[in-house]
Amino acid sequence: MNYKPKYFNPKGSGTEPVSDGSVAFKPAKAKHEDLYIFAPKVILALNVSIATGRPLLVSGEPGCGKSSLAKSAAAVLGWRYYHRTVTSRTQAADLLWTFDALRRLNDASKQSAKLLPEQYYIEPGALWWAFNPKTAAQRGAKALSKGGVAAADPGSGPANADAAVVLIDEIDKADPDVPNDLLEPFDRKTFTVRETGDEVAASRKVLMILTTNRERTMPRAFLRRCVTLDLDTPTQPWLVDIATRRYGRNALHEEIAGEVMALRQHARTANIRQPSTAEYLDAVVAATQLGADRSSGEWSEVKRALLWKNEAPFPEPKKP
């Protein structure tokens, strides 16, 4: 692809070019697990998302690197990083703030205790921290008064960064209304804290990355506001490449990758869960550390435990 990667260009320290135009990146002093390979289309999507200020909605099969993309992108950019994993109980407001109504009620009913301003019962959420860390630390108050406790920044990366990456993981787990309830904060990068009336506006550049396992479709109004990226399904050479970059060259990587690909094919046909990249890497580590004989029954048990977590019977390889 030929364009100007103005905003996201993983080159320089910690990066290494890969044959197909991808770039492998591992932050300095990071563990092997933090290595990420940015495919050309991922680099383009990050550039488009930052250029337009739109959230990046990332989909793809399990283990293709959806969730780790955000942290690696933040490391490349040198931006602060926040994340929040969505569950079926998550409401849109939880990503912005939560209000400890019970603590305030208890304080209000204690005659001896002095009631603190409403702001001190507010707990800022991941999006608030990403938008405006200063007001988040003060929970929306103009200034911290005596007795008030500043909120602790849950992010990682450079503390004084003038931009942030926020990951909202597995947005499709939430109730169908939740994505639509986030349209305004996504669009205008502002929101109002209901309990206090404080308006929070983004004070820095924010790259919002959302992931979906595509367990349900997203509302069209929500999709209209996102840059959408579908990550490619892992291939055997890609798996081997990842393992080699992490743990060095070993013939074992190719052999286990072949077994993983066969299991993935079997699971796809049966419409059940497929082993992911993380599970492949676990199997590589287990095989290396335990030195198990791959023709033994023990190795079959290891594979069953690490690569086949389905109720369906483990597909035994055909005997020659």
Add this chain to the structure above:
Amino acid sequence: MSASGRRFPAARAPVSLRDGIVALAELRPADDSSQQAILELLGLTRAAVSQDAPATVAPPVSPESRPTAGAAPGAAAAAATASPATAPRPGQPLPTHVVRKQGRASVQPAWKTPGAALPPASKASEPAPLPAIFPPLEGRGIYTAALSTRVPEGEPDLDHAVNELAHYRPLRELPRLPLRTLRRGVQLLLDTGPSMAPYAADVHALADELATLLSGAQLERLYFMRCPRRGVRESLRARGRTWPVPPRGMPVLAVSDFGIADNVDDEDAASVEEWRRFADEVRAEGHPLIGLVPFAASRWPAALTDVITLIHWSERTIASSVDRALREAQRRFR
């Protein structure tokens, strides 16, 4: 990960044209493929735009006016095209409008050039897909209204809290107002019996629509003939088994005629009484039972509405009318 492993294709909807212009200006693609890739990320491809553009809207079709299983294909279309107001009377000359074009007359008219072969008869006679009974935009709201359950996780219930404190009763936990959620999923019971044959395509479309709203683990889809008391199947070809009680709190949505059709051709048709017994079983297990029925409320027997929350499966149904039906049913069941 859903239990079934089912995933929906990556959906795209066009972001605004402004974003496309900004992205192209900022990233300056030097070739067509780079430009195309950027626009595609924003959903600004030709296909996506045409998909999002308002399509020609087909007139709404009432389930009661849908063709029955035995209706001749194409009969409805023929009836629709023959408009008595514009058709010439017998003996009246056909209206013509001749235009003489200037210039060379050697150009072959389009109709004289050899055309493509007609499709095979089987494909040509395949009926066009019917429009969804619940319009796409309304459908999502209707299903959410009908199937969401209430959990005490909403805003603090201040009235309740004040009342407790006013009586010097300490609060062990903060009372909260109910919040509607779909997280409990739904058990979907689809009637494939003879009385529902005219709606077979709609029944399958409805199940697919619900699958886009709920994740795989949240949607238990079962098929039955006439009444689930006679057994259910996981797929049309699977073996029958007794109706499985769904997980605690999961609502049950049945799509059926509930014996209302009174189909004289079906000797084994389920009776209203049989449905009542099934409704009692479902309610005894503590599950809300909601029924989607393709007949208007005027045809619902009181014996059914006493035990099932019935919703008219019609293009006229809207989310607020479903809300109202649920509230009224709750009052009746109390």
